[in-house]
């Protein structure tokens with residue numbers, strides 16, 4: 001599947017300033033793996049070793065994947081996967 | 091050796107990677123988006139504090155000012171804190187435990203919840219940073235506190251709340267002249283909106299860009315508990331959790347008292363967290379052992395003050411509960427009401443729904459043998475029942491309505507103890 005990944009401003013220096021980048025993959029996990037292959041600088045921001053960092057929220061078409069199947073959430077052609085720093089709080 | 095208040099606070103540090111940032115209104119690490127926490131120069135503080143010096147100061151949270159992140163004197167909320175720690179023997183008897191205390195922030199000044207502690211730090215800091223407008227996303231108590239303390243400080247306040255909040259919590263915000271924005275949505279949606287507002291406007295949002303400073307205020311609840319126990323720590327503390335910050339800061343306060351030499355023995359206190367079953371992301375993570383909490387999309391509980399579905403400090407509070415050897419549990423709306431009534435009828439304390447959660451969870455943990463009956467337990471009551479009266483609408487008896495005559499009274503009086511009246515002899519007063 002071809003999807004669009006939205007990059008938040010604190011990560012854009014690692015995607016040559018691009019706000020949106022293209023990626024491939026059947027699940028959210030696969031899409032993220034593809035993104036960090038294309039933009040290796042993002043790996044350290046998104047992953048701690050093999051694990052996705054705690055303070056990044058992932059939205060598929062505006063829906064937080066934690067309400068779906070998390071990283072196993074299936075993505076269809078053309079969806080928007082947004083990476084959002086979870087910075088605020090109660 | 092540092093000797094001035096400003097030098098006791100070094101800066102902010104990422105809780106994930108340890109990177110240090112200067113004291114500024116930022117709340118996340120640009121490397122990994124981890125939350126930032128205030129770091130202190132503990133050796134310098136240790137050389138500059140003593141029990142005698144603290145005890146000689148007024149009984150407010152600011153008697154522990156060396157361990158709070160201001161550069162100067164507090165200018166907002168100078169009289170916050172200093173709430174009673176009471177020995178709760180009648181409640182202890184009901185619960186079947188031997189040593190029980192209640193830390194009663196239902197009577198914290200000025201807005202009757204522990205939130206005045208965090209807000210006085212946040213708004214004093216907001217003034218140091220030069221903000222003229224402040225704001226917050228709130229489940230109610232924070233809204234009240236930001237509005238009142240901003241009024242006292244002469245700051246403009248924008249307060250964002252979920253639109254289904256209790257009437258009293260909204261009125262208790264508007265009265266102070268704050269601009270209240272009621273958002274159709276959950277707290278988490280309100281919070282996300284506020285993050286966007288905070289990035290666009292140069293305002294001091296107490297629980298967003300001022301959050302590292304704000305959160306430190308909760309430590310004073312723990313400082314007071316330890317001082318009132320005679321400069322030592324209880325074996326067990328139960329605290330209600332929404333974002334999961336308070337419980338962590340109470341424990342941090344114990345560690346700090348030890349680090350700066352005010353208490354000689356390291357804390358071994360077990361921390362227990364309490365939530366409502368209708369919004370239990372943290373207790374669920376503790377009980378199931380999952381690494382990341384699963385957010386609750388649509389919280390559904392009478393305890394609106396704790397209804398945060400995606401808690402910012404969920405991860406840290408869960409870890410704290412595990413590492414200290416405590417536990418966590420959640421209770422239903424009926425149990426919450428029972429908890430409120432039990433506290434009111436044994437100790438004469440009218441706590442809000444969050445207090446009902448804490449009492450009911452204590453009872454549940456005891457029943458599950460998660461909490462020993464013969465050790466020292468402190469229950470944290472964090473808000474006042476006058477603000478959540480809706481929750482008790484059907485739970486308390488309506489008053490007996492009678493004519494102003496003795497006969498009418500005798501008709502409803504169902505033969506209880508007549509007390510002293512008997513000793514006056516036969517009907518002398520009639």
Ligand SMILES: Cc1ncc(COP(=O)(O)O)c(C=O)c1O
Nearest residue numbers: 231332333334335336395472473
């Ligand atoms: C009455 C009351 N108790 C406890 C809490 C929980 O605090 P925290 O968000 O730090 O976990 C809140 C938070 O809104 C509250 O209003």
Ligand SMILES: [Zn+2]
Nearest residue numbers: 104107119122
């Ligand atoms: Zn970091």
